[in-house]
Amino acid sequence: xxxxxxxxxxxxxxxxxxxxxxxxxxxxxxxxxxxxxxxxxxxxxxxxxxxxxxxxxxxxxxxxxxxxxxxxxxxxxxxxxxxxxxxxxxxxxxxxxxxxxxxxxxxxxxxxxxx
Amino acid sequence: xxxxxxxxxxxxxxxxxxxxxxxxxxxxxxxxxxxxxxxxxxxxxxxxxxxxxxxxxxxxxxxxxxxxxxxxxxxxxxxxxxxxxxxxxxxxxxxxxxxxxxxxxxxxxxxxxx
Numbered sequence: 690x691x692x693x694x695x696x697x698x699x700x701x702x703x704x705x706x707x708x709x710x711x712x713x714x715x716x717x718x719x720x721x722x723x724x725x726x727x728x729x730x731x732x733x734x735x736x737x738x739x740x741x742x743x744x745x746x747x748x749x750x751x752x753x754x755x756x757x758x759x760x761x762x763x764x765x766x767x768x769x770x771x772x773x774x775x776x777x778x779x780x781x782x783x784x785x786x787x788x789x790x791x792x793x794x795x796x797x798x799x800x801x802x803x804x
Numbered sequence: 805x806x807x808x809x810x811x812x813x814x815x816x817x818x819x820x821x822x823x824x825x826x827x828x829x830x831x832x833x834x835x836x837x838x839x840x841x842x843x844x845x846x847x848x849x850x851x852x853x854x855x856x857x858x859x860x861x862x863x864x865x866x867x868x869x870x871x872x873x874x875x876x877x878x879x880x881x882x883x884x885x886x887x888x889x890x891x892x893x894x895x896x897x898x899x900x901x902x903x904x905x906x907x908x909x910x911x912x913x914x915x916x917x918x
Contacts, residue, residue, distance in 0.1 A: 691849065731808070732893070732908040779847055792838060793895070793906070795847035 692716040695780050695796035702770065703804055710765040710799045712780030718794070720785035721763040723755060726777040726798070738763060739785055770803045777801070806831040808896050808909040816915040817884055825879040825912045827894035832872045835897040839868050839879050842891045842911070851892075852879070884916045 693714045702708050712721065723735040735749045738757040752774075754766040763780060780796040807830045817823050827837070836855045840848040852861045852868040854877065860869040867880040877894055891911040898906065 691847070693847075695847075731910045732895075734906065777845065781848075792850045792853050793848075794850065795840075797847040798845070800845060 691794045691796065693780055693782055693794050693796035695778075695799055697799055698797065699800045699802075701802045701804065702767070704770060704772070706770075707766070707768045709767065710778055710780075710801075712763040712765075712796055714761055714780075714782040714794070716782060716784075716794060718782040718784050719760055720783045721757060721760070722781040722783075722793075723763070723765050724779040724781060724795075726779060728776075732779070736765075767801075770801075772803050775801055775803045806896060806898060806907045808894065808907050810892075810894060810909040810912050812912060813910070814913040814915075816917060818917050819884060819886060821884050821916075822880070822882050823884055823914070825881070825892050825914070827877040827879070827896075827909055829875045829877075829896045829907075831896075831898070832875055833898070834872065837868075837870055837877050837897070838895045839866075839877075840893045840895060842893060844891075848893065881914075884914075886916045886918050889914055889916050 696711045720739045722737050725733045725735055736755040752769050756764040777798045777800050779798045781793045783793050784791045809828045811826045834856050836853055838853045839851045841851055842848045852863055854861050854868055854870040865882040870877045891913045893911040894909045896907050
């Protein structure tokens with residue numbers, strides 16, 4: 690148990706559906722991240738939030754919409770996805786106090802299948 | 805642009821063997837390097853983190869080394885066990901801010917045969 694909880698664990702959706710992924714951490718961390726892991730590809734950073742402010746958006750299509758209502762919760766809203774968006778979506782958090790020895794803590798991920 | 809590679813892509817060893825996993829990166833300007841373990845369909849678990857000023861870190865049967873100038877890190881696993889079977893990823897954290905520029909390697913898939 691890393692202290693980062695993601696729900697749901699598995700999600701199957703059609704291309705016209707709207708769904709949301711949820712991430713929660715109670716580690717007192719200030720930064721939260723969404724990553725995408727596709728088969729045979731390295732992890733891709735999608736979004737970064739520091740102190741609830743989005744600081745990074747790595748050219749992610751607008752059909753992915755993040756929301757960070759507070760420093761403990763992070764959502765990824767999904768709308769009109771494509772089959773190629775099927776992947777494991779991972780949430781992570783870090784303390785982000787400027788120290789060089791702080792670690793990334795990951796949730797267990799949401800395995801998303803778009804039909 | 806930072807690029808991270810890991811060799812080998814897959815490795816199969818008999819139980820009890822010592823083994824070395826390799827991670828290479830192209831830009832030596834890093835804050836730290838972290839090694840992770842990932843079980844199939846699961847999230848990543850942090851194993852070891854080496855700061856840019858350090859040469860190695862140890863935890864139990866694991867030892868990670870860092871040579872910034874040559875852009876290399878190794879993860880040494882002693883006396884491997886079937887429970888060590890997983891994918892091992894290295895992640896290089898760039899010089900900007902905390903984890904905004906972290907780049908992951910593609911991973912090494914390890915199988916330890918009983």
